Amino acid sequence: MPDTLRHYLFIAVPLLVVLAVLPSVYNNHLLLFNFVIFFILAQGVNIIYGFTGYLPFGYVGFFGAGAYGFALMVMHLNSPAPVAVLAGGLVAVVLGLILTPLLRLAGAYFSIANLAAALAVLHLIANPALESITKGPYGVALNGTFNPTWAYAGAVLILALTLGIVVYLKNSSFGLALQAVREDSFSASMSGVNVVKMRTIAWLASALVAGLAGGVFAWYVSVFYPDNVFSADFSIFAIVFALFGGVATICGPLIGVIILYGIYNLIGFTTPQYFQLIYGLLIMGLVLFLPAGLVSLATRRGWNVP
């Protein structure tokens, strides 16, 4: 059995099945939905940061663009929700295309520019001057499409797609080429890797899943403000979860979400500042002592972690 199939069957499928069954035995559907969203976003960060080394500090820009893509389709064209979710993904890809020049920037410059781009999109959408189109800072209410059950199913489906992309990257020569670019783009291009094209594909794939996640999020909550869907918390959580577990693996980001988002829901809702303190300290400890994430505890011993 090829590794691709094995990884998908033994990591992705069990997770998807559990997520599909859980709503019927567990009552807090919003919590489950948020878990699925963060699985998607953490894996999306994994696609771009883990495999290409670009840390997207404004990753939420794609998520918010997807949410507003969904909202605009529903508000102005009365389109059915699944079509609007796809449109959300498309909007995020278009935003990604517009932002491809940012990939020319290295390291921290890219992260800063990406953060600025996300904030620019937020301020564009929240601009009172565009109220007739986006409803500006007053937020949107989409009562017609409200259907949490189907939105949850859509989210699980998007997660399946995202996991498929990550499994493919992990096991294909394309993913290997991307990692070579991350390590040393010059040598990679000397060995015949089309650096710019590969980077752009990974970037757009990562934008797509975040946009789809944003669309399905808009479908699920149906009432939101620009500040909700462009909240920096989405970027930060997704990055921290992915890093905590360990990027460039399939399991790492999933483990990160389960542990950290689990802790967040135990203590974060009542006392967010204590959670902030804990995850601040966790990040610092991680960078100083375990820069490759939790999975490096295993890989250091020579175990192979998919």
Added chain:
Amino acid sequence: MLYPLIAGVLFGLYFSLVGIGLNLVFGVMRIVNLAHGDFLMLGAFVAFGVYTAAGLDPLVGVPIAFALFCVAGLLLYWILVPRLQRARDPEMLSFILFFGFSQVIEALTTIVFGTSERSIPSRELANSLSGVRAAIFGGEATNGPFQIFGLSFPASWVVAATVSVIAIGCVYLYLYRTRLGTLTRAVMSRREEAIATGINVDRVSAAAFGIGLGLAAVAGVFAPFMFGSFTPAFGIDATVTSFVVVVLGSLGNPLGTALGGVVYGVSYMLVQTYLSSWADLLPYVLLIAILLLRPSGLLGRRVRVA
């Protein structure tokens, strides 16, 4: 037209002070201090403490904040940086490390002081100097608005701009007229060669780190007056603004920051006057445009790769 120009220059000089510490730290250590804005926020708390607890002029907070955060910076340097510099990709990891640190600062401040907005009446700033001002400019010993070309500006803006000019002057003197400053410039331009010639890079870097944090805290003392109010969560916005100013001037060239600050301040005031609903968008668009078109800043060296 004249009003936004002068207001822009006053604000711009202040923004230079906001950014210069960040730039000094980056120039010397290649460390991206994402917690920069949080030190600004802590400086604002120093001013608040000086005013409410001791009943003194918030201007007294300037030397206190500088001394306090210089020492804090030296301690932090020895705890965090040498470990970080040994890692594989210090620049990227510093980004994440200081992000975690900024979360810790924000969380601790929230736990201690709560989330409420705080402000200080702007007439309190430099109130103790109103006698001196009356002696120089004539008139009564009040702390009313300043008259420049027949237009009146809040005294706090003028005081903040004056202190900023003095502080930037001191940075200039430090870099160009002291021995440690000369060594600092050597480390900035060629780190490896500086090590090879026997310069104690750690000592130079520690000094730069301490001064950088001290300057951030000094800028923070004026934050309640320039931004109206402050909360523990205000750090991240301040960090983004500092980045805009620094990148405009050019990363790694502390004196370019002064130019960047003025350009930013003037353009901000112009947009605010003529297109106020778009003013929030300006810093981000400006940042992206500068990074893409002239990544080395208005003055300075190449930073872009690929």
